[in-house]
Amino acid sequence: MAAILRGLGVGPGDEVVTQAYTCVAVPEGIMAVGATPLFCDIRKNGINMDPGHLAEVITPKTRAVIVQHTFGYPADLAPIARVCDEAGVPLIEDCCHTLESQYNGETVGSFGVAAFYSFEWGKPLACGIGGAITVNRATLQEEIEQAVGEQLDPPIARRLRVALQYAVFRIAYRPSTYWALKDLFGFASRFRLAEGNYNPMNTGEPSPEFAYGMLRSVERRLERQLSVSIAKAERAIAQASLIKDCLQRFDHQPLAERPGDRVVPVRLPLRVSDKQRFLALARQHRVEVAEWYATVVHPLQPDEQRLVAYAAGSCPVAEQSCREIVSFPVVSADDRYLASLATLLKAYNAR
Numbered sequence: 296m297a298a299i300l301r302g303l304g305v306g307p308g309d310e311v312v313t314q315a316y317t318c319v320a321v322p323e324g325i326m327a328v329g330a331t332p333l334f335c336d337i338r339k340n341g342i343n344m345d346p347g348h349l350a351e352v353i354t355p356k357t358r359a360v361i362v363q364h365t366f367g368y369p370a371d372l373a374p375i376a377r378v379c380d381e382a383g384v385p386l387i388e389d390c391c392h393t394l395e396s397q398y399n400g401e402t403v404g405s406f407g408v409a410a411f412y413s414f415e416w417g418k419p420l421a422c423g424i425g426g427a428i429t430v431n432r433a434t435l436q437e438e439i440e441q442a443v444g445e446q447l448d449p450p451i452a453r454r455l456r457v458a459l460q461y462a463v464f465r466i467a468y469r470p471s472t473y474w475a476l477k478d479l480f481g482f483a484s485r486f487r488l489a490e491g492n493y494n495p496m497n498t499g500e501p502s503p504e505f506a507y508g509m510l511r512s513v514e515r516r517l518e519r520q521l522s523v524s525i526a527k528a529e530r531a532i533a534q535a536s537l538i539k540d541c542l543q544r545f546d547h548q549p550l551a552e553r554p555g556d557r558v559v560p561v562r563l564p565l566r567v568s569d570k571q572r573f574l575a576l577a578r579q580h581r582v583e584v585a586e587w588y589a590t591v592v593h594p595l596q597p598d599e600q601r602l603v604a605y606a607a608g609s610c611p612v613a614e615q616s617c618r619e620i621v622s623f624p625v626v627s628a629d630d631r632y633l634a635s636l637a638t639l640l641k642a643y644n645a646r
């Protein structure tokens with residue numbers, strides 16, 4: 296993502312808009328090129344950028360807008376692109392949560408000047424650490440390639456950690472082991488035995504990660520996974536529909552989908568009135584339920600949000616959503632998972 300911004304000539308003194316209800320990796324990429332993040336709120340009852348608020352947030356110093364397809368639900372691209380066009384600001388798509396979702400019959404990633412993808416744990420294709428960029432504007436191709444530049448091989452200790460983590464993930468991960476692995480991973484990252492999901496934001500300079508290329512082993516896995524990406528998307532749609540049925544059976548309404556969209560979700564979101572109790576019950580029953588995004592720029596706590604220039608209260612819908620939304624895994628949702636989810640919903644409703 297930083298390479299796209301560099302390719303567009305974005306640098307110090309410039310602003311880049313992103314949505315609140317995101318993770319710190321997004322403003323981190325904006326700040327890595329010296330630009331300042333501006334935060335746009337999300338739509339009421341939605342999880343994606345509110346085009347009305349976008350028009351208010353953009354200033355004459357804004358040089359790019361990053362639109363996120365949260366959890367794989369396409370953002371409302373037509374009005375967002377209109378606001379960007381009127382302001383003369385290029386649109387970049389954050390496709391980290393989906394490769395195959397469609398907006399009005401066209402695959403996301405094809406609407407902006409460029410799009411970026413991630414292949415970490417928890418993404419649609421989990422290959423290890425690394426990402427990809429697609430470019431839709433021919434004149435931008437060369438600039439971005441240059442900005443990607445000479446990539447370094449990560450240090451050996453990091454390579455070993457990534458390999459170990461991938462092996463643990465493959466062997467031990469099941470929805471029922473989610474909470475145990477989450478604790479283990481948190482513990483291991485603290486002692487630098489694993490690569491944490493997020494870099495610290497208080498060092499004042501970009502992480503050395505930005506110079507690293509993708510590991511060969513990750514590249515090979517990515518090639519293999521890309522070849523089954525379409526089949527995987529079909530499966531995700533089918534699994535998501537089973538989760539939605541289960542939610543409805545227990546009187547919970549899944550997020551509304553726009554007619555004309557094809558949603559290939561990586562996670563299925565649900566608004567609950569008591570998120571903390573829902574998560575506590577999920578842990579107790581060993582049912583995978585994610586809390587992210589727990590804060591508007593996950594995992595930054597309110598007193599850390601100034602590190603990414605988020606002003607408290609500036610995106611009230613996103614702030615409220617952090618207090619309400621939980622999400623369920625889609626592709627790993629087998630029969631056993633659905634049964635445990637039913638148990639959880641029953642326990643949650645019983646009060």
Ligand SMILES: *Cc1c(COP(=O)(O)O)cnc(C)c1O
Binds near residue numbers: 414
């Ligand atoms: C994971 C993620 C990113 C960043 O991915 P990295 O590979 O960690 O840089 C960006 N945006 C969203 C929405 C993500 O989920």
